[in-house]
Amino acid sequence: MRREKRASGQGRREFLKLAGLGAVVGTVAAVAGERPAEAAGSAGAPASGYRLTEHVKKAYELARF
Amino acid sequence: MVDSTVAERLLGEEEELRAxxxxLLARLLAAPPDAALLGFLAGLGERETEFGRALLALAERARAAEVEAVADEYHELFVGVGRGELLPYASYYLTGFLYERPLAELRSDLRQLGVARAEGNKEPEDHIASLCEVMAGLVRGAFGDGSLELQRRFFMRHLEPWAGRFFQDLERAQAARFYAPVGSLGRLFVDIERAAFAMAG
Known part of the structure; x- marks a missing residue:
C-alpha cells in the first residue's frame, strides 16, 4: 500500500517534470510585487483571515457589472 | 525513511513549480503586466515541451509588447464597455449567468478554508484569477493542510469543469494578442493538472 503510494507519487512527479513546468522557474520573483497574500496575518489562526490580493480586488473593481 | 524524505523534497520542487x-496565471489574469513583468516573461520558454513552447510564444509576444497596448488589450478582453469579450467567471461558464450556484458552492468552500474577499470588495470570487490564486495558496499550504487531496478536490470542483474552456476562448479571442499564448499556457496547464491529479491515486 505504502509502496504503491510512493510509486504513484513518483509517476506524478516524473510526469510534472516531463510536462516542462520547469520552464517557469524564477516566476515567483518576477511576480513577487503582486504575490498572493500570505495566510492569516495573525499567528494562531492558520486557516483564517486569508484575503484575495489587491490585484485581484482591482480586477474586480475594473470588472464591475 | 531517508528515501521518503528525499522523495518529499524532490516532490516539493515540482509542487513549487505548480504554485x-x-x-503567474493569477497575476496576468488579474491585471495587465507592467514593464518589469514583460521583461521577465521575454526570457521564458524552451522547445522540448508543448508547455515550454507556449511560454516561448508568450515570450515572443512579451518582447514585442508595449505596456499600454497590453493594458488596452486586457481592458478589451476582460473589462470592456459594459462587458469585455470574455467573462472569466466560473458561474458564467457553467450556467450562462453570473452569481449562480457555482459561486455559492465556491463561497462555502472558501469559508471552510478561511479565505475571504478583501474588505470592501463586492465582486464575486469565482474570477479565474482568484481561483488560480487560491490554488497557488493551497499548493504552498498557505492555507488548508497543503495536502494533494485538498488541492485535487478544489481543482476538480471549481476549475476543472470550465477553466479549460475559458483558456481556449482566451486563445481564440479576437482581441487577444499578448493574451493568446496566456490562453494556451492555461489550457495546457489545466490538462497537466488533471492528468497529474489522476496519477496521485
Whole structure:
C-alpha cells in the first residue's frame, strides 16, 4: 500500500517534470510585487483571515457589472 | 525513511513549480503586466515541451509588447464597455449567468478554508484569477493542510469543469494578442493538472 503510494507519487512527479513546468522557474520573483497574500496575518489562526490580493480586488473593481 | 524524505523534497520542487504557474496565471489574469513583468516573461520558454513552447510564444509576444497596448488589450478582453469579450467567471461558464450556484458552492468552500474577499470588495470570487490564486495558496499550504487531496478536490470542483474552456476562448479571442499564448499556457496547464491529479491515486 505504502509502496504503491510512493510509486504513484513518483509517476506524478516524473510526469510534472516531463510536462516542462520547469520552464517557469524564477516566476515567483518576477511576480513577487503582486504575490498572493500570505495566510492569516495573525499567528494562531492558520486557516483564517486569508484575503484575495489587491490585484485581484482591482480586477474586480475594473470588472464591475 | 531517508528515501521518503528525499522523495518529499524532490516532490516539493515540482509542487513549487505548480504554485509558480498558478501564481503567474493569477497575476496576468488579474491585471495587465507592467514593464518589469514583460521583461521577465521575454526570457521564458524552451522547445522540448508543448508547455515550454507556449511560454516561448508568450515570450515572443512579451518582447514585442508595449505596456499600454497590453493594458488596452486586457481592458478589451476582460473589462470592456459594459462587458469585455470574455467573462472569466466560473458561474458564467457553467450556467450562462453570473452569481449562480457555482459561486455559492465556491463561497462555502472558501469559508471552510478561511479565505475571504478583501474588505470592501463586492465582486464575486469565482474570477479565474482568484481561483488560480487560491490554488497557488493551497499548493504552498498557505492555507488548508497543503495536502494533494485538498488541492485535487478544489481543482476538480471549481476549475476543472470550465477553466479549460475559458483558456481556449482566451486563445481564440479576437482581441487577444499578448493574451493568446496566456490562453494556451492555461489550457495546457489545466490538462497537466488533471492528468497529474489522476496519477496521485
Amino acid at each position: 509558480q504557474v498558478y501564481g
